[in-house]
Amino acid sequence: MPPAQETPVAQTDQQPRKPRGGRNLPAAIGVGVGLGAVIVASLFVVKVFFLLVVVAAVGVGVWELTSRLAERKEVRVPLVPLIAGSVAMVATGYWAGAQWAAAVLALTGLVVMVWRMGTPPENYLRDITAGIFTAFYVPFLATFVALLLAADDGPWRILLFLVVTICSDTGAYAVGYKFGRNKLAPTISPGKTREGLAGGVGLSMIAGALLMEYVIDGGSWWQGLILGGCAAVTATLGDLAESMIKRDLGIKDMGTLLPGHGGIMDRLDSLLPTAPVVWLLLAAFVGS
Structure with missing residues (x-):
């Protein structure tokens, strides 16, 4: 006598619909609420505290982007002048205005070019291009948050x-x-x-x-x-x-x-x- 065949179960009826992108929704909500609390607390207590939050976020963002460029494309972006320039850009934007922040962006690009000269010339243009892009994309755009805060x-x-x-x-x-x-x-x-x-x-x-x-x-x-x-x-x-x-x-x-x-x-x-x-x-x- 042939074994009884099992009735297939429709997986689509048994599985809950996954969040888009495969995200852990409870964790995402919890982190979002936590970040919101930190932002509101720093923003309406002492403005400079929020400025520190912006600087920290920019620093981590620069590190993440340059790390992924190194891992996936072997692009070696000078991190030290980028981090220093990021802090200077955001702080200068808050205390001195947009023109000085733009000047710091230009100086950061120059320092990146000089810093990279300490290593072999192969891929020099690629590396400094990525460095200048990073300086514009993360800290310079974030400087406008500091300009908003300065009002x-x-x-x-x-x-x-x-x-x-x-x-x-x-x-x-x-x-x-x-x-x-x-x-x-x-x-x-x-x-x-x-x-x-x-x-x-x-x-x-x-x-x-x-x-x-x-x-x-x-x-x-x-x-x-x-x-x-x-x-x-x-x-x-x-x-x-x-x-x-x-x-x-x-x-x-x-x-x-x-x-x-x-x-x-x-x-x-x-x-x-x-x-x-x-x-x-x-x-x-x-x-x-």
Whole structure:
């Protein structure tokens, strides 16, 4: 008598739907809440404490990016002048303004070029190009966060900047997860959809309108709509840009420091390019 055959179990009915990207959702939420608490506590107690948080995040971000470049592409970026330049850029932006921060960026590039001369000339151009790119991409863009903080109402400007960027990510995820059908950039980030982008832009515009009207002195709701829409676009472009970098490097995350999130750079990807846009629009709308 042939053995009784087992009835196959439909795995799709038994398995819960995995979070997009395979993330550990509880860990991601816990880390996100913890980071939010640190940011709010430092931001509204003493502004300089938040500046230290920015410097620490930039330093770790530079280390993550240069480490991945060395591991995956054998690009040897001089780390010491980059870290020193990063601290100087953010601090100078806060205490002296954008022009001095730009001067520090130029000096950092020069020091990277000279520092690299201490090793054999093979791949010199490749290494210093990566170093100058890193100096611009991480600390210089982060300097605009320090410029936002330096205003009299700096903590509220930072809050606006963070909220519209987070709303862009949250709205894009929620709408894309539920209604996403049309891929936005399938060769770069297959999970992103046009519907998600619309959701991110919409939620960011709403948040921007509310915060500009009720939190920023002299701000108006229509200014918040413009700011929120621009922030959502730059946040998405920043996310796509880092996805391009990670695909070129053949990695999923820049690091493992933050459970459920990846590395620091995986959290800064949408914030970095959004900071100068928010700073510029706030300066145009209500002054710097």
